[in-house]
Amino acid sequence: MPEVVLAEVLEYSWAEALEKAEARHGARPAFHFEGTDWHQALTFTQWLETSRTVAAGLAALGVGKGDRVGVLAPGSAVWPILQTACSHLGAIIVPINTRYRQDEIGYVFGLAQPTVIVLVEDYHHVDYVDLVTRSLDGGTIDMVTIASPSIDFTTAATHGGGARRTWAELLALGEHAPGTPLVGRADDAVLLQFTSGTSAFPKGALLSSRASLGATWYIAERMKITSDDVYFSTQPMYHVGGSVATTLMALGASPTMIVPERYSPEAVFSLIPKYRCTARTGQAAMYAMELAHVDYRPEIFASLNKAWSGGTPELRRTISREMGVPVMTTIYGLTETAGTTTINSIDDPEDVWVYSCGKAIPGIEVAVSTEDGVTMDPDVKGEIVIRGWSVMLGYYDNAAATAEAIDPAGWFHTGDIGRLDAAGNLYFVDRIKDMIKPGGENVSAAEVERVIQTIPGVAEVAVVGKPDERLGQVPVAFVQMAGAPFDEAAIIAQCASLMASFKVPREVIEVDSWPMTESGKILKRELAARFGTGTGRLVGQGG
Secondary structure (H helix, E strand, O other), X not given: OOOOOOOHHHHOOHHHHHHHHHHHHOOOEEEEEEOOOOEEEEEHHHHHHHHHHHHHHHHHOOOOOOOEEXXXXXXXXXXXXXXXXXXXXXXXXXXXXXXXXXXHHHHHHHHHOOOEEEEEOEEOXXXXXXXXXXXXXXXXXXXXXXXXXXXXXXXXXXXXXXXXXXXXXXXXXXXXXXXXXXXXOOOOXXXXXXXXXXXXXXXXXXXXXHHHHHHHHHHHHHHOOOOOXXXXXXXXXXXXXXXXXXXXXXXXXXXXXXXXXXXXXXXXXXXHHHHOOOEEOOOHHHHHHHHHOOOOOHHHHOOOOEEEOOOOHHHHHHHHHHHOOOOEEOEEOOHHHOOOOEEOOOOOOHHHHHHOOOEEOOOEEEEEEEOOEEEOOOOOOEEEEEEEOOOOOEEOOOHHHHHHHEOOOOOEEEEXXXXXXXXXXXXXXXXXXXXXXXXXXXXXXXXXXXXXXXXXXXXXXXXXXEEEOOOEEEEEEEEEEOXXXXXXXXXXXXXXXXXXXXXXXXXXXXXXXXXXXXXXXXXXHHHHHOOOOOOOXXXXXXX
């Protein structure tokens, strides 16, 4: 590909980027975090000073270069502070989905082996201290607990001892510890982001500062985001859309970020007019829920002029018309590519932003792989493959999965089908991977099947996606029983006790025979075909 001059930000670590952003913006708010009954602003100066203190506290707990620090919390200031504190030390932050339960958290701990975990004590009727303790299965870990998403910046006088301390005690530890040098660099691993693949457990994509900070920089460039913008983020902080495209948006283009504790249409309707937001994010299912909500009014979005979304062309046109955003930019990316590989520009003509995912960001190659090899020729359908600086360093502690995903020529194989046009715009066509995508989340069918297979009496199980008007797709399980009666409610309850709610099958259907290939593999496409094309026409598989 032709030589491209890349943005200077690709040479910064997160911690270095924060120092530069603080020098430019100082006391200006980087974030406003909002809960149902709380608000917390975080200025660039507060962010930098607290990040340094937390880095010293973590170092005193034994965290050093390459060590992992888990975080289990809803949207709050704890996220950007911990992210840059880890980068300062050259450590790796491990976001944990607040919807994970014992089975999933135990797996994350077993793989990531974090030195410390920072977690909210209780959130939405879940005792996370108890959940984490049970997930450790008799093991121990240094815990730092926060009583509520709204963190305190004052320090505690003493620490009662033991492996558990409060956030205020961590700050006190950092204040009394020696200052720590800034050792994290742009090409260091800084983020272990778990993503559901086609395996029975999620894989941990290891991302560098360069990949994550750079990908976000180019989102801002294509959307023309500046420090004058007020940017509303719908993305959960444990997701790549939060840990990367929310936190790091503030470090690069430096708009003021508005982040709710958790997404809801009501939060959107309240916070966009409150802060006069000029830009926003949004998965297709979110927009669809908002447009269908009884309290929806177009004037709520009067301040918006920039936004991105997934979804079908019909949905993007509807959002543009209803919410008054002239161009709905669309991103194509995966966790393994720091969330962004291609994106439309707000200067693109309608036929490009409505139908395509835009062009590759600078320095990144996008092609399609066919039986004849890898090509960038227009109108050739094949597996979308990606190469360049935004591709993950690999799957953590999983060399086999890394080698399967990234070929010897450096191409990351996405498991998605697409095509390019003559101008280099990417068009998403379909998914190869055995994945279900409810409301923008990734659900591995194999992971759900693994849980159901542990239920006594289940002889065989296959999980597929069913079209859904609100979420695009939802998981549905087909099971064959042997030696036990079929009990749909019990199967769903077992899944709900072990898995995040978006992974739980909405239906369980009993079968006594399977459509199969000659080699004995279940033909899932025939099971899915029983649901037809459904009514998920607005959200679409890419939503």
